[in-house]
Amino acid sequence: MKPHIELKELIARHATQEGLQATPVPRLTLIRASQPTEPMHGVHKPSICIIAQGRKRVQACERVLEYGAGNHLIVSLDLPVLGHVIDATPEEPYLCLRLDLDLALLGTLVLEMNAPIGQTTPSCKALGVAQTPDALLNAAIRLVGLLDKPQDIPFLAPLIERELLYLLLRGEHAGLLHQMLTPNHRLQNVNRAINWIRTNFHRPFSIEIIAAEARMSSSSLHEHFRAMTSMSPLQYQKQLRLQEARRLILTEALDAATAGRKVGYDSPSQFSREYRRQFGAPPVSDVTRLKTRPGDLAEA
Incomplete structure (x- = not known):
């Protein structure tokens, strides 16, 4: 069986719910969406995302990137993005894995490799998209495959994660990862x-x-x-405030005025204006839509 097909079948079997699904494997999340999603603002963690089926569009750093089966995305810092699934059906859902990057392990590998790593210069210095080689796919298959053997996770997951990061440090975006570790960079x-x-x-x-x-x-x-x-630091702060307010309204059933105060807004009218500008609808309408389409909450 070809690696991309095997990975797709593994994720499909274990990602049984719409949206993000945590796993017993440390730092590993699976994502499923059975239909295209609305554009969603979020803060993307430093991670690698490997798509097994479907396509995603991400806007960040004044760029629009599309990536799909056969591609992976690398993000090197907590980066606000606007993203949405653009290719997914119930028969062929969007399937993806996200592995959050372990900075300590990356640093250990760089020291042990003791070799210069070429500095890439992507137009956005915090993320990049590349084709996924078979070696990386095979390592991802073995990592997701541990979900069928939970007793092996504590022993084999660290070894496979190390292999994945090693392969990334040998890949075309090695410089993007390497800059995360350079003192005073x-x-x-x-x-x-x-x-x-x-x-x-x-x-x-x-x-x-x-x-x-x-x-x-x-x-x-x-x-x-x-x-x-x-964006500027103040614009970054505003995005965090609005995203947290959205979460409070959605998950804790707070009214808009209370959520706005909790995240630092003194003026309810200012909060409402900025919320609508950010998410395209007033808080109540926006949250109602999210509750009817939970798959829209997928982040990767």
């Missing part, structure tokens, strides 16, 4: 700022505070933050 500085904003997004802040956290000047932070994410 601009991506690491920006990532420090991102981590601070993600922890404190509900609080007002000054650019000077974020610049100090990133160990950069204010002007340098603006320049490199925008280069990595195509």
